[in-house]
Amino acid sequence: MKRILLACSAGMSTSLLVSKMEESAKERGIDAEIWAVAQDKAPEDMKRADVLLIGPQMRFMKKKFSVTANEVGIPLDVIDPVSYGRIDGKAVLDKALELIGE
């Protein structure tokens, strides 16, 4: 079970991506829980996630989230703007899996 957390300002635009990523995971038979939250909820939810991906428009939050990510021991990164614009669920899922390291 892969638990992938996405964060942006209100969790709106990342939730567009969530459904596309879920589709892609289903196609490939990957068991994944993917969800999106607003930035202020991210540190709390990171405790039960395997990886955090940040919407590129909130990339200035990376430094702050890194602190919590280190504490709970999960990787994090900013989603590539091109994949974000295309709502490319497959590419972002690949990125998440790569970060988890499997």
Place this chain on the structure above:
Amino acid sequence: MNKFMEVLENVLMPIADKLNNNRYLTALRNGFMVALPLIIFGSIFVVIANLPFLDKVLSESALESYKNALDPASAATLSIMGLFVIIGIGYKMVEQRGGESIYGGVVAIGALLVLTPQVLDGTGGVIPTSAIGAQGMFLGIFSAFIAAELYQYFVNKKLTIKMPAGVPDAVSRSFSALIPIAFTLTIFLVIRIIFSYTPFDTVQNFIYTIIQEPLTVLGSGLPATIVAVLLIQIFWFFGLHGQIIINSVLDPIWFTLNDQNLAAYQAGEELPNIVTKQFIDTFIVGIGGSGMTLAVLIAIFVVAKSRQNRELGKLGIGSGIFNVNEPVIFGLPIIMNPMVVIPWLLAPVVVAIVTYFAMATGFAPRPAGVIVPWTTPALISGFLATGNNIMGSVMQLINMAIVFVIWVPFIKVIDKQYYESEKNAA
């Protein structure tokens, strides 16, 4: 050009980082989030109380009692939104520090009430709603910051009453907040007493005259609004969430202006302000999101031939109707794209100016102080924000047309490039 972009990005990133991660601004933003459900609740009832056809079906006295029956809904929430914002700020401030957050909330509101003259027109034993409404919000925000900091400072200093061993834990915890709160509120009482010997008489009066009045006058003007709108667009151009960054600074001013309009609207008086929270949210941003990209999508549907743009249109329109526009911003792309920098920066400024003068001359109605959720689709939001006035929707339609006209030539150029390269690739 690339070099220039790099330099600008290096300037903007730290600003975004500072503004967004500043402790006070974070607490302020989250404090507004706490109050938002109540603000929306009150707004819904302002809308229901002022439905446009009612004066035609109801008699004057029936309409009067209908309004009187619904009035408490907004009077208890929207009109005193400062109360909820301040509790939220105090709570979030202490929460950030890992303290017992509920005490942060109560000490914040307690501090404001200590500073508030509890007398109105000679009648004692009252808390004027203006003190916890828009007029008191500035003082409330500052006192919430200071009270929460002082409370946490005294807690960290371990200035708590030590209970002997054997006293149940729950009992000693009930005392743990006592000294920090008592010290904090004492300081506020001293502040109040000191101010009573100044010409300002009250702290309220001091903050209002020295800070709030000048800031709201500045914020309600067109020049400051254009600067704010431009900054939002510039941040977004670099792919940074301009809205969230600029709003955390300007929301207190915009909400204050909004509440002044609400009070006038409910009293049936002329609305004092043009620029308010809803002026920005409904007429500048709320037409597909920052940069009014719904009109950009329409331009794409009308003129674009390339597969890439057609795809983008389909991808962006669903969320675009609800003012979520990241697909357009990152997909067109708008970020770092020199081809779109002119319409991206120009269109919202033109729209701001046109809307401002349309409202100043009375062509379009001013925002009535109702808070409309930012995901409300354009045309509906314009109607609601102006107190159920169809001309609010018309104004949004005009703004869409302006953005459309400004963008069309640029979309044509971009689309031609995409189309050519797709043809060559095929």
